[in-house]
Amino acid sequence: MIHSLNADQQAVLARQLAGHDGSRSQGMTLSRRDFLRSSGGAGLALAFAWLPAGRASAASPLDGMAASVSAPFAPNAFVRVGPDNLVTIVCKHLEMGQGNTTGLTTLVADELDADWSLVRIEYAPSDAKIYNNTLYGAMQITGGSSTIANSFEQMRSAGATARAMLVTAAANAWNVPASEIKTSNSVLTHASGIRATYGQMAEAAGRLAVPKDVTLKQPSQFTLIGKQKATPRVDSTSKCNGTALYTIDVKLPGLLTAVIALPPSFHARVISFDSAEALRVAGVTDVVQVPEGIAVVGKGMWAALKGRRALKVQWDESASASVNSDNVLTQYRSQARNPGTSFVRPADGQMTPDTAVKTIAATYEFPFLAHATMEPMNCVVWLRDGILETWSAHQFTTLDHTLAAKAANLPMDKVRLHTLVSGGSFGRRANFVSDSTVAAVNIAVAIKGRAPVRLQFTREDDTGAGMYRPMYVHAVKVGLDATGKLAGWQHTIVGQSIFAGTVLGSFVIKDGIDAMSVEGVFPSQYAIPQMMGQLHSTDLPIPPLWWRSVGNSHSAFVMETMIDELAAAAGEDAVAFRLALLGNNRRVAGVLKLVAEKAGWGKSREPGIEQGIAVHQCFGTSVAQVADVSMKDGKVRVHRVVCAVDCGVAVNPDVIRAQMEGGIGFAMSALYYGEIEIEAGRAVQRNFDRYRVLRIYEMPKVEVHIVSSNAAPTGVGEPGVPPLAPAVANAMARLGVPRVRRLPLARAGLVAL
């Protein structure tokens, strides 16, 4: 996802987003500290909180435990303390499984010295003035592995402010200096023996002025951040007893269920439809045309599905009838041989004569990939009395809000979003058209708000709807000189730009280059001399989208398998060769050395097992992996993956481990099986029978080692993904398997099916 925006970009973006509903906008940048001051200056007319900041009752309390909704003490928009001694943390980011609600809670609770067992969470309402992602300017959005990175100071400051006010309140009440008061586990104490819980002091603290500056802890003072076992996930219990509330679980009076007869091929248009049979199905209440297709609405999912089956729709499929992924690949291969738009070239005057004595050339081919979240896309909306409410796993909150308002033809302050926990996303829930949100609103408008309605995609709808990790081809030619050093690197990339034509396009695309199309190749973690890179951004009627690790999902495979081949060609050890190219990139070198040590790199192994290594830095985080691999009857098996990660301060070590484990398993699905083929404009794979994903018997043992660091924290949701495929491929090469340059491996018959 986008990595950061400067002030000018933020302002332009704010205007663009606001322009969706014509509301006024003054481009304005807020500093991190500004968020903690509730009267934060001129408003950016992007969103308007329905309720006072910090008092919005967004989602249901998590884990079935009531949070303090009538807290007397709410010093800022992120934390409240109730008379019941419960602390409520308001999470501005979407929990998709990556553990960020636990992380945000940890940041506040540590500075607040709160008792972990007395902390509750709720989701923030949509309000980009207060709850924006501070790395992305004016947008409230979760993505780019940025939750902890953008919230680290903000949430700690929120906690520290609350603590300071509780201490002042106690000092006043007890008539002792504030400096003599200690806080721990939600209790204030004084050496004289007086004590009070936070709940007891909440009301008095709530009457105080909010201090302008608070001192944050030094890392040595942390009690929760970085501590093993100190911060069990806040969402485990509800996710193990069936009470966690997902979009598919929302209950409202008279709630109807809708499914849409979606275009069978990309951009197909409805010529006509006959709803007579569908309307005869018991339980079907409405059949309505919406921009997305023909919606069948009924009492419950089964009625809606049966209705859709009975519906007759005639489609004009000419828009994409000629699109076949095989043809696209042929075209990409051809384009890869031709000059494109330059994204990197040696500076003028630095061109040196070609000293290559050995050349390796390879073309790499990557398929379309679906996110295949366990919870298919959905959204619940209720349109009544000129007010629109939505319940969904809102990830691109600001855009969902803006586009929902536009679809309902309502001002944004009449639209209220309730964010719910998400059954996965991997990027899918955040997209430039807010697809499930807008479609649900369109249905609600079409039935004139007669009842609340849940739009539910089936698995087939979800997998067939596009928004794929785009197909990519890389053509690479690298020379080695007589001493085994890199002599020149030519790299041509072909594929769809994710950002072209979107509201964010102008921020990410510069001089015809979408930075997400080339990331991982340029900039590279390696000091590569004489690099020439060219890009062909292609145009297809298949909507592309970011997919867990975005461009790194293909670029790391290319770079890390090519580097391995070069090391072998130069007769050097794969780790030593990389270290020589990493130059001053200490953190990448650090994880590489750590993983080599922990995995026993270069030491003897069981017969039949070879190791492969890969390292990749993205989203500011460095990850190295060693895969222990064997081949049996021509089929690959990954026995163990050792992983080293440097993400700066490790806020929740166990969450980091979980994300590495999960990223590795997610990457293995793509390496083994992941591929959406397109025939006549239609996705061939639409359910888990043909769009196969990793199962438990294929999961290797994973060991994670976290580099101890006091550097600013960076993300872990995505960076565990890119190194896995090249590490496994490099091990397979050592086992004598010819290099596979077209993924997935199943296509080459290398996976036991």
Add this chain to the structure above:
Amino acid sequence: MTIRLKVNGETREFNGDPDTPLLWVIRDDLGLTGTKYGCGIAQCGACTVHVDGVPLRSCSSPVAAMPGRAITTIEGLSSPVAKAVQKAWIELDVAQCGYCQSGQIMSAVALLEKKPKLSDRDIDLAMAGNICRCATYQRIRAAIHLASKRLASGDPP
């Protein structure tokens, strides 16, 4: 036609299409939403419930086949084995997005009820039908072993 169901020990009535998959009856008619929809074709296991103690993909089982059989959903888990499994799941923070975990837990409980002492291979066979896109498989395996160990040692759940 009225279909009488025994769900989580209670008798419930369903008046509707007998072809309706048990999943949608449980979710939409009985309001028990812990059981999830994932694929509709018995490929992912998110909809797993117990029918007479055996794990069943409720998305592909018509409600007409259910009268007289004891249906248990995640909400109705109460056995010592179930408590041990849920406790182990929470202790190891298995869940990430959590959407598949009801089904994972239902499969794991049925496995441990039948086979208290088990191997990795037993787990692979019994859990192969449950997909987790967050790939929490390593912790699922560890949690099943932990629950098994606890049950064998007689620790109270």
